[in-house]
Amino acid sequence: MGRRSGILEFAVLGLLRESPMHGYELRKRLNTSLGVFRAFSYGSLYPCLKTLVQRGWLTEEPGTPPEDSPSAPLAGRRARIVYRLTAEGKEHFEELLSQTGPDTWEDEHFGVRFAFFGQTSRDVRMRVLEGRRSRLEERLARMRASLARTRERLDDYTLELQRHGMESVEREVRWLNELIESERAGRDRRRGETPSDPSGEDTAK
């Protein structure tokens, strides 16, 4: 039952940073903007929202979300609860964003972290990308080693599976290399950034 969420919590805070939303809409965004990877259910989303409110990171407001068509009568759809990020919530999210620990480059976390690179400072982006890369390179080394040891004993299907697995990992490493190269070259892919931005630290302040 949803105490202290982790990845879901992070994603919710990040989405609400962009604009206030009600739960139902949040879930949809979770499955498009981010949720290429993960589809969260209401059973985890709503309890998560509750605990975030309890910790003072969100406020609940009854009502009218941003793009509510004015013609729509106030009566009608079930009353929606719009969640808005508080100042503390924003601060907390910013702190989460600045973290570069090992869990950051875990498979599922990495995708969500990357999805919020638009709000992440350049040096943190670099550390996350490089961490992810070295994690994958370790994995690759282990795979190669174990393949060398057991190659003869394996049937063609297992072999094919491992080959395909390794190729996928290699591909992701190449992708990361390009991204890291691009970051190093000073290109900034965030909205409204000019490539010639001299400072490396300017996360929304």
Added chain:
Amino acid sequence: MGRRSGILEFAVLGLLRESPMHGYELRKRLNTSLGVFRAFSYGSLYPCLKTLVQRGWLTEEPGTPPEDSPSAPLAGRRARIVYRLTAEGKEHFEELLSQTGPDTWEDEHFGVRFAFFGQTSRDVRMRVLEGRRSRLEERLARMRASLARTRERLDDYTLELQRHGMESVEREVRWLNELIESERAGRDRRRGETPSDPSGEDTAK
């Protein structure tokens, strides 16, 4: 706490089908032969083994595993418990192997299923591969649709993430196409199978 395992249960039965083993060794195999995908911990493995014994699918034997060097004194290492698949266990695993339900083409399950294709009959292999493919194609369609709708609102990082995600999925679809083609052409990658095998159904009996 590890009641009815799911994927771990399946993998354990499958590995023990090949030869009896003790827990520690099983875990290593789980992380090489299969575990390219998943690393299981002892905290889930041992409880799982216990419940499989309780259901009569495994027996516990004290002692000497296959390649025990005869010189090693019986005293010494902590007494190992060797697990062996029973007849019922074998039967149960065969039934699991023959299943082709939707969970079969879930991300994690698919990898493990594929790893045991060497013990799977051709028509089941086909259904699993085709199921996986159509699942990925659905995913691709959803991704394309949502991308078309939201393209303008997304920053470059999110866009890049989605692009890379889609490319990965497309790549896997191509891989599956080749495998399916290869299966259709009658090639059988299992150990000791001749390409000209006329029957489509001969899973270990």
Added chain:
DNA sequence: GTTAGCATGTAAGGAGTTACATGATTTT
């Protein structure tokens, strides 16, 4: 008039992990 979508929630459960406890044996 029934299906589909909108909207919020709860209780129970699944499938694992982490951290811990224990102890012998080989390698450095």
Added chain:
DNA sequence: AAAATCATGTAACTCCTTACATGCTAAC
């Protein structure tokens, strides 16, 4: 004498899912 590897196990916890309950509106 310390560290690594072998070996088995338990308790607590995490993080999320499924199934259910509820009820309204729009479209078919």
